[in-house]
Amino acid sequence: MMADDLTLLSAIGIVSAVRARKLSPIDVVEAYLARIERLDPKVRAYITVTRDAALAEAREQELALAAGKPPGPLCGVPVAVKDQFQTSGVLTTNGSRAYRDFVPAEDATVVARLRQAGAILLGKLAMSELALGGTRSPAWGVTRNPWDLDRTPGESSTGSGAALAARLCAASVGEDTGGSGRVPAAYCNAVGLRPTYTRVSRHGLMPACWFLDQPAPMANTVADCALVLGVIAGHDPKDPGTSHRPVPDYLAALPKGIRGLRVGLIRELHEHPDVHPDVKRAVEAATETLRSLGAIVREVSIPLISIAGALYIAIGDTEGAGACDELLRSQAGELDPATRTRLQAASLVPFKVYNRAMKARVLLRRQFLDVLAGADVLVSCTSPYSAPLHADLTAPFVDGDDLRTRFFFRRAFTGSYALAALPAISVPCGFGANALPIGLQIGGRPFGEETLLRVAHAYERATSWHEMRAPLADAA
Amino acid sequence: MTRANVERVIELAQLAGIALEADEAGEVADRFYALIRALEPLSGLDLAGIEPVAVFADEGEHDG
Numbered sequence: 001m002m003a004d005d006l007t008l009l010s011a012i013g014i015v016s017a018v019r020a021r022k023l024s025p026i027d028v029v030e031a032y033l034a035r036i037e038r039l040d041p042k043v044r045a046y047i048t049v050t051r052d053a054a055l056a057e058a059r060e061q062e063l064a065l066a067a068g069k070p071p072g073p074l075c076g077v078p079v080a081v082k083d084q085f086q087t088s089g090v091l092t093t094n095g096s097r098a099y100r101d102f103v104p105a106e107d108a109t110v111v112a113r114l115r116q117a118g119a120i121l122l123g124k125l126a127m128s129e130l131a132l133g134g135t136r137s138p139a140w141g142v143t144r145n146p147w148d149l150d151r152t153p154g155e156s157s158t159g160s161g162a163a164l165a166a167r168l169c170a171a172s173v174g175e176d177t178g179g180s181g182r183v184p185a186a187y188c189n190a191v192g193l194r195p196t197y198t199r200v201s202r203h204g205l206m207p208a209c210w211f212l213d214q215p216a217p218m219a220n221t222v223a224d225c226a227l228v229l230g231v232i233a234g235h236d237p238k239d240p241g242t243s244h245r246p247v248p249d250y251l252a253a254l255p256k257g258i259r260g261l262r263v264g265l266i267r268e269l270h271e272h273p274d275v276h277p278d279v280k281r282a283v284e285a286a287t288e289t290l291r292s293l294g295a296i297v298r299e300v301s302i303p304l305i306s307i308a309g310a311l312y313i314a315i316g317d318t319e320g321a322g323a324c325d326e327l328l329r330s331q332a333g334e335l336d337p338a339t340r341t342r343l344q345a346a347s348l349v350p351f352k353v354y355n356r357a358m359k360a361r362v363l364l365r366r367q368f369l370d371v372l373a374g375a376d377v378l379v380s381c382t383s384p385y386s387a388p389l390h391a392d393l394t395a396p397f398v399d400g401d402d403l404r405t406r407f408f409f410r411r412a413f414t415g416s417y418a419l420a421a422l423p424a425i426s427v428p429c430g431f432g433a434n435a436l437p438i439g440l441q442i443g444g445r446p447f448g449e450e451t452l453l454r455v456a457h458a459y460e461r462a463t464s465w466h467e468m469r470a471p472l473a474d475a476a
Numbered sequence: 477m478t479r480a481n482v483e484r485v486i487e488l489a490q491l492a493g494i495a496l497e498a499d500e501a502g503e504v505a506d507r508f509y510a511l512i513r514a515l516e517p518l519s520g521l522d523l524a525g526i527e528p529v530a531v532f533a534d535e536g537e538h539d540g
Contacts, residue, residue: 306517344504353512361528408510
């Protein structure tokens with residue numbers, strides 16, 4: 001097999017070949033490192049490439065395999081994580097100049113679990129500053145979408161989406177506060193899952209909003225995403241808030257099919273006039289595919305979603321401004337203007353408004369749970385449009401209407417699940433006339449990840465969208 | 477954005493101990509007032525008896 005072909009293997013394919021001793025972890029890691037060297041100057045998915053450490057780990061694994069040591073569930077899989085996760089001895093920037101010299105002493109639990117499972121860390125991935133979005137001058141350069149270099153790969157796990165689309169890692173863990181894992185997945189034709197809050201440890205994750213942040217497994221297939229979730233999920237004494245629920249065998253649930261499963265199409269997200277017609281068509285085609293697989297699809301209504309974008313900013317940004325208070329007071333000049341003005345505005349939200357937004361969040365969750373009493377999963381587009389141009393994403397806002405359409409409105413699609421503390425996954429569901437990927441969002445009940453993955457897998461098997469590769473990824 | 481609104485935001489920021497860049501006060505005011513306007517539907521919601529929650533209880537945790 002040619003070196004570049006190795007980067008076409010799924011994470012599960014790599015594990016299987018390495019376990020069978022048909023493939024050396026060293027060859028896989030070298031193939032990825034060569035590809036990163038060749039393509040990342042164009043994509044800028046990585047802030048730090050841990051080349052030497054990755055090669056050393058691959059050699060160690062090779063020796064361990066030769067000695068008959070049992071391989072882990074991610075044995076030999078080259079992964080990369082968002083630079084929001086702390087890594088022992090490796091620069092961790094949180095996407096900000098303010099952290100340009102921060103080298104943690106300990107791995108985040110997610111990173112530690114990936115390593116324990118045999119994954120090989122290739123490096124740290126680019127992100128919007130402080131996991132917010134809209135960064136105008138990223139300190140480590142503009143990360144580009146391999147489907148169109150003039151466009152964003154999505155925020156805030158920008159590097160995770162871009163690296164998967166360009167095949168610069170086999171799997172990734174991003175982070176999803178209000179859509180930061182699912183939106184890059186949608187824009188980059190990848191799979192991204194926001195787990196139920198407390199399903200995955202936040203220990204060592206630099207906070208954006210402590211009660212919304214969740215590590216988000218991202219991959220090029222649903223099965224790979226399920227594999228990574230199974231490794232990182234579960235209680236962590238270092239994050240006492242994590243759930244004690246046992247971690248299901250997510251992979252085992254995938255082949256069960258979806259006959260008789262009840263699917264709710266969320267009216268407020270599907271019928272919104274700002275949803276691009278190509279996106280709407282793709283979602284409608286996806287619901288037809290689900291019907292053909294035996295699911296029962298009907299329309300459902302969650303009225304409060306109409307203000308979920310504003311609720312998300314009122315809550316998430318206000319908490320974020322609190323978490324960054326010291327930074328805002330003493331190092332505001334180090335922040336990108338978009339980050340600075342966003343956090344400063346959030347710092348001024350009156351407590352009573354914040355308090356009412358938090359109460360409305362409880363109502364929103366109740367509306368979700370009422371609908372989920374009669375539906376097994378909910379669907380909509382992940383984003384109302386495909387990847388925007390960098391220039392459009394980072395342009396200063398003209399007025400309040402501009403803010404409404406470019407800032408609040410789109411956050412309702414993914415932010416509503418975060419506010420309701422529910423899991424949701426984005427899977428590729430087609431392309432627009434502009435040849436850019438579109439994502440289907442599937443959401444569900446608390447700790448319903450198994451069901452989401454099962455539906456996503458059934459849909460993926462019935463379609464070929466996930467097999468399409470970005471033009472850049474095809475360039476040798 | 478009116479001058480009065482920008483001045484109010486500068487005043488609020490000073491109270492909060494935040495120094496705004498002179499050329500960014502207008503953008504901060506735009507963001508702040510756009511958010512307040514977008515939250516206007518909150519005033520029409522019946523939120524009586526609802527306690528705000530940061531982390532929702534996991535009702536099924538002990539079911540295994």
